[in-house]
Amino acid sequence: MFQANRRIFIQSFAAGAGALATTQSFAAANDGHAVGYDVSPASEYMKTVPRKSGDPVAFTASLDKAPIKATSGGWAREITTRGLPIATAIAGAHLFINAGGAREMHWHNSAEWAYVVDGHCQVTVVDPEGVAEVVNLGPRDLWYFPKGHGHAIQTLGTTACHAILAFDDGLYSEHGTFGISDLMSRYDSPTLAQVFGVSADIFADTPKAETYIMQGDVIPLDGPQARSARELNRARTHRFSMTGQKPRVGGAGGSLYVASAREFPMSTTMTGMLLQLRPGGMHEPHWHADANEWHYVLKGRARVTLFAPDKRLAVAELSAGECAYIPRNCGHSIQNIGMEDAEIVGVLDSASYRESSLSDWLTSAPRHLLANNFGIAETAVASFKKHPAISAAKAQT
Numbered sequence: 193m194f195q196a197n198r199r200i201f202i203q204s205f206a207a208g209a210g211a212l213a214t215t216q217s218f219a220a221a222n223d224g225h226a227v228g229y230d231v232s233p234a235s236e237y238m239k240t241v242p243r244k245s246g247d248p249v250a251f252t253a254s255l256d257k258a259p260i261k262a263t264s265g266g267w268a269r270e271i272t273t274r275g276l277p278i279a280t281a282i283a284g285a286h287l288f289i290n291a292g293g294a295r296e297m298h299w300h301n302s303a304e305w306a307y308v309v310d311g312h313c314q315v316t317v318v319d320p321e322g323v324a325e326v327v328n329l330g331p332r333d334l335w336y337f338p339k340g341h342g343h344a345i346q347t348l349g350t351t352a353c354h355a356i357l358a359f360d361d362g363l364y365s366e367h368g369t370f371g372i373s374d375l376m377s378r379y380d381s382p383t384l385a386q387v388f389g390v391s392a393d394i395f396a397d398t399p400k401a402e403t404y405i406m407q408g409d410v411i412p413l414d415g416p417q418a419r420s421a422r423e424l425n426r427a428r429t430h431r432f433s434m435t436g437q438k439p440r441v442g443g444a445g446g447s448l449y450v451a452s453a454r455e456f457p458m459s460t461t462m463t464g465m466l467l468q469l470r471p472g473g474m475h476e477p478h479w480h481a482d483a484n485e486w487h488y489v490l491k492g493r494a495r496v497t498l499f500a501p502d503k504r505l506a507v508a509e510l511s512a513g514e515c516a517y518i519p520r521n522c523g524h525s526i527q528n529i530g531m532e533d534a535e536i537v538g539v540l541d542s543a544s545y546r547e548s549s550l551s552d553w554l555t556s557a558p559r560h561l562l563a564n565n566f567g568i569a570e571t572a573v574a575s576f577k578k579h580p581a582i583s584a585a586k587a588q589t
Contacts, residue, residue: 249506251278251498255286255488256513265293265405266352271515273362279517281541282486283364285357287345289313292410294346296403301368302361304337305462307434307537309490311353312413314421317430318342327423327431332466334432334451336459341430342372349413356488358539360461374402432456434466440545445473445584446528453543463545467536469494469528472585477525477550480540485518487538493530499523523550551579 224234253276258269266289273279287306289295297316308329317325319341328348329335335355337343347353361368376384377400385392411417423429432451439447446469453459465487467475477497489510496516498506509529510516518524528534554562555578563570 243505244503249278249498249500249504250276251500251506251518252276252496252508252510252514252516254513255284255515261404263404264407266290266295267405270365272365274365276517278519279486280362280519281360281484282517282539283359283362284486284488284515285359286354286488287357288352288354289345289347289405290352290407291347291350292408293352293405294408295344295405297342297344297372299342299370300337300339300359300364302359302364303339303461304335304343304357304359305459305464305539306335306355306357307464307466308333308335308353308355309537311351312348313353313355314346314348314411314418315430316344316346323424323428324422325424325428325430326421327429328418328421329431332433332435334434334456334459334464335430336432336456336462337430338458338460343430346411348411348418350410356490356537358462358486360541371402371404373399373404377401427457430458432459432464434464441581443580443582443584444470445580445582446470446475446533448475448582450545452545460543461541463540463542465536465538465540465545467526467534467538467582469526469534469536469582470584471528471531471533473534474525474527474583474585476579476581476583477523478547478581479521479523480518480542481521481546481548482544483540483542483546484520485524485538485540486515487518487526487536488515489513490535490537492528492532492534494534494536495527495529497525497527547581549581551581 223236225232253271255269255271258271258275260267260269266287268285268287270283270285271279272283287295308331310331312328312330314326314328315335317337345353376398381392381395384395423431432455434449434451437449437455440450441448446467449466451459451464453463456464463483467487469475469492489512491512494510496508496510498518499522500506501519501522508516526536554576559570559573562573562576
């Protein structure tokens with residue numbers, strides 16, 4: 193045993209001596225070595241670090257070509273991380289409800305945010321404390337339901353209502369949704385009669401499975417049901433008018449509306465955005481330090497540029513019906529490349545809106561630092577100008 197241990201000690205000492213000799217040889221080469229206090233620069237270096245190519249970054253999808261779930265009163269389509277793997281934190285959906293249709297009472301394991309694109313609807317919400325709100329929404333209004341808040345959406349008037357939805361869970365889907373008709377169909381009539389204190393006969397013809405979006409009679413836009421709405425105060429309401437406020441940014445290139453928890457207190461996990469870009473207008477390169485972004489093109493054509501993880505760049509051109517997912521801290525820009533105004537709606541999975549922009553960085557940093565970074569004269573750096581977050585297309589000369 194002693195001889196074996198002695199051999200191991202001698203072998204280890206020899207290996208260590210070899211490593212020391214190797215270290216000393218590197219030091220002698222004067223090539224970027226560091227031995228205690230004895231350091232030196234590299235004798236050879238790259239002028240720039242080669243770009244990474246790698247596999248293409250898939251960060252967009254067509255929401256309007258996603259599988260449809262349709263019942264008597266309307267339909268919905270969804271994009272989750274199953275169909276768009278990069279979208280780990282936010283899922284999106286498109287909800288369409290016929291005139292007279294209603295998305296039944298249900299609740300989720302995730303929060304739900306929505307932007308009403310067209311039509312009118314009445315939203316009913318019951319929170320875990322039993323406080324109810326009934327509120328009417330129209331185009332460009334938002335709703336937000338925290339997880340566990342029971343809610344339903346019913347179309348008002350003769351025009352169908354449709355909305356773009358987002359959920360603060362990339363895996364959101366039917367697995368985390370609990371519907372009232374599905375739940376009640378699992379109980380027999382005597383049990384339901386006991387719960388509600390009525391005759392069991394009442395439940396003889398209730399649905400035996402989930403109705404999802406149920407067709408019914410048209411509810412007049414100005415009828416008694418519509419007038420029965422009762423909205424809670426600003427701190428507790430689940431409704432917000434996106435364009436009933438001044439845009440966060442506005443100018444020749446377009447406008448950006450933001451609805452964070454500051455503007456919409458109920459929206460405690462998500463911030464809504466509405467980006468309107470004139471032809472050539474661009475939401476300049478920026479990133480969100482603490483939030484992922486999901487957005488959907490309502491109209492027009494947009495070029496989205498993503499500075500993706502692992503130092504890769506991806507560019508995609510999106511048309512109406514398509515969506516994109518931007519992971520947190522990834523630099524990105526959105527530019528209108530069509531001949532008409534573009535409109536893009538989306539969310540961040542954060543209650544606050546914080547944006548770092550390339551323009552802010554380059555106009556705030558010391559000129560001598562930027563001159564070093566880019567290898568240009570300080571006088572050239574001095575010409576950098578701070579631009580608004582949304583820039584207009586330059587006039588042709």
